[in-house]
């Protein structure tokens with residue numbers, strides 16, 4: 036493994052943090068604490084795509100162990116899709132990065148399009164397949180918590196898609212139990228705006244190696260992104276406010292919605308992003 040190139044990352048674990056990174060870590064910490072994501076002795080699997088979000092999530096979760104009074108175990112898994120594999124050099128760089136942030140790293144080469152999907156494929160099925168593979172690893176390694184790199188912008192975009200295209204006030208949850216609580220999915224960057232994630236990647240030169248997704252042009256989240264940017268020109272806190280609106284539901288609506296149980300659509304339209 037080539038262990039050179041990430042000494043500047045290693046040093047983050049010793050000396051003082053630059054102020055922009057402290058701000059990012061604080062924002063992540065606010066979300067982590069608000070939803071009680073992590074506690075003493077927790078064992079957490081980090082889902083690593085090689086993209087910017089999961090690399091930054093891994094850095095922040097590992098860095099926070101420097102000052103938190105609790106201990107938790109982190110390990111990372113990268114599903115390397117046979118159909119769009121990353122190169123050996125890219126794998127080496129990822130492994131070197133994880134070595135620098137002191138998180139064990141495993142790469143699993145596997146298929147993105149399982150045979151039982153019968154040629155059918157979209158973003159929703161991809162996310163489901165990915166979770167199935169990660170849950171299998173977690174079961175084998177006795178790890179109950181899965182951390183994914185979704186950030187504030189992802190949650191806001193998903194909220195708007197579900198409102199505008201499915202008629203549902205519904206989004207990705209910061210903490211989401213699966214199989215009656217056997218596994219818990221957490222999104223530690225749920226309060227971190229994408230702009231801060233980008234800053235971290237650029238300033239630290241993180242080894243982003245995400246293969247080109249064949250569905251990226253049909254990805255609804257990408258198409259909603261400019262709308263969110265436009266809203267942010269009207270109010271710079273638009274993202275935070277859309278996110279907060281989910282915690283601030285008009286109480287009069289709740290009994291009505293519970294009584295009617297009304298839904299406009301119940302099926303996942305083609306190419307939707309993953310639900311909550």
Ligand SMILES: Nc1ncnc2c1ncn2[C@@H]1O[C@H](COP(=O)(O)OP(=O)(O)OP(=O)(O)O)[C@@H](O)[C@H]1O
Pocket residue numbers: 081082083084085086087088089090112113114115116165182183184185189245
């Ligand atoms: N190949 C993979 N192996 C393991 N985990 C993955 C993989 N692809 C995605 N994930 C996890 O699912 C999250 C959401 O994936 P998505 O494809 O929507 O990427 P994203 O939101 O652009 O994030 P990133 O920048 O980390 O790729 C990622 O942040 C990561 O935690």
